[in-house]
Amino acid sequence: AQSVSQHNHHVILSEAASLELGCNYSYGGTVNLFWYVQYPGQHLQLLLKYFSGDPLVKGIKGFEAEFIKSKFSFNLRKPSVQWSDTAEYFCAVNENRDDKIIFGKGTRLHILP
Amino acid sequence: DTEVTQTPKHLVMGMTNKKSLKCEQHMGHRAMYWYKQKAKKPPELMFVYSYEKLSINESVPSRFSPECPNSSLLNLHLHALQPEDSALYLCASSQSANEGRHTGELFFGEGSRLTVL
Numbered sequence: 001a002q003s004v005s006q007h008n009h010h011v012i013l014s015e016a017a018s019l020e021l022g023c024n025y026s027y028g029g030t031v032n033l034f035w036y037v038q039y040p041g042q043h044l045q046l047l048l049k050y051f052s053g054d055p056l057v058k059g060i061k062g063f064e065a066e067f068i069k070s071k072f073s074f075n076l077r078k079p080s081v082q083w084s085d086t087a088e089y090f091c092a093v094n095e096n097r098d099d100k101i102i103f104g105k106g107t108r109l110h111i112l113p
Numbered sequence: 114d115t116e117v118t119q120t121p122k123h124l125v126m127g128m129t130n131k132k133s134l135k136c137e138q139h140m141g142h143r144a145m146y147w148y149k150q151k152a153k154k155p156p157e158l159m160f161v162y163s164y165e166k167l168s169i170n171e172s173v174p175s176r177f178s179p180e181c182p183n184s185s186l187l188n189l190h191l192h193a194l195q196p197e198d199s200a201l202y203l204c205a206s207s208q209s210a211n212e213g214r215h216t217g218e219l220f221f222g223e224g225s226r227l228t229v230l
């Protein structure tokens with residue numbers, strides 16, 4: 001069974017700091033990978049996604065993620081965070097053959113102004 | 114704004130009540146999902162419908178009964194729930210894996226917040 005691990009449960013940063021959130025998955029076959037964000041009081045929305053091709057994917061709001069197949073990882077990065085990035089971030093994985101999409105436990109990011 | 118609409122936004126029910134949650138999307142997606150999300154926890158997959166047929170049931174108790182009347186609508190019927198079932202219930206849709214253009218990208222509604230007394 002596929003699983004997703006997020007290593008950082010709660011991250012606190014100051015504005016302008018760099019961010020990297022870890023995500024590892026367990027499935028050895030072809031996968032689709034996602035980062036979703038949930039701002040306080042809002043619904044989940046897609047930040048970025050990887051299906052194939054360039055392993056470095058860029059998303060909205062200056063976020064990017066790198067797929068490293070050998071490490072089963074899909075870490076999320078942002079060079080300089082803003083107070084408005086305060087939110088919960090979920091990594092998700094989908095085996096490229098069915099409709100099952102599984103979420104990691106999430107990382108709560110708090111940016112200090 | 115999300116293109117997946119869920120009603121009601123809030124629901125309070127007793128353990129003997131029968132109620133339903135509703136979800137609607139008009140993006141032409143053929144896969145629809147129910148997730149359950151407790152506070153400070155990730156969404157947990159409950160059910161997936163693909164082409165109006167139940168394709169995934171994650172061993173959900175029978176007091177939750179999903180229904181997909183057509184490609185745009187998804188219901189979750191609730192009966193004899195327990196207080197621990199209180200949570201945010203999220204509906205989502207996506208292109209189905211069967212469509213050949215499957216991306217797995219989910220479009221979420223804002224959720225129905227359920228409280229069971």
